[in-house]
C-alpha cells in the first residue's frame with residue numbers, strides 16, 4: 001500500500017516533502033576563526049538553503065568546553081581537545097532546515113580531514129583531526145542538547161522570505 005511505502009521511503013524520496021524541519025548546532029572552532037573562514041563557512045550553509053537562527057562570537061571557559069564534549073571525557077585526546085576549543089573565540093550558531101543535522105554533517109565532512117571529501121569544509125580547509133575547523137551536531141537529540149547549552153536564552157523565530165523558493 002502507498003502508506004506503507006511512505007514509511008519505508010528512502011532518503012531521496014524523503015526529500016520530496018516528507019522530511020521535517022529541524023535545527024542543528026554548528027560551531028566554527030578557534031582555528032576556523034583565526035584562519036578567516038567564518039564568512040566562507042556561513043556562506044556554504046546559507047547558499048544551501050538553511051536558515052541562521054542564532055549566532056554568537058565567544059571564547060568559552062574550560063568548564064563549558066568540558067560540558068560540551070562531556071561524551072568524550074574518557075578519550076585520550078580529551079585534554080587537548082578542550083585546550084583547542086578554549087584557545088580563542090569561536091562562532092556558535094543554530095541552523096534550521098529540512099534534514100539539516102545529517103546534511104550539515106555532510107557539508108562539514110568526515111571527522112578526520114584526510115578522509116573528508118573535497119568539497120566538504122574539512123576536505124577543503126583542514127589537515128589534522130585536532131584542527132578540523134568546525135563542529136556540527138551528530139544527531140537531532142545531541143543538537144537539542146547542544147542548542148540548549150549554548151543558547152539558553154533561546155533562538156530567533158524568524159522565517160525567511162525565500163522559504164517557498166527553497167522548500168516545497
Ligand code: ADP
Nearest residue numbers: 072077081110111129130131132134135136138
Ligand atoms: P565530530 O566532531 O566529527 O563529531 P567526534 O565527536 O568524534 O567528531 O570528536 C570531536 C572532536 O574531537 C573532533 O571534531 C576533533 O576535533 C577531536 N578529535 C576526535 N578524534 C581525535 C583524535 N584522535 N585526536 C585528536 N582530536 C580528535
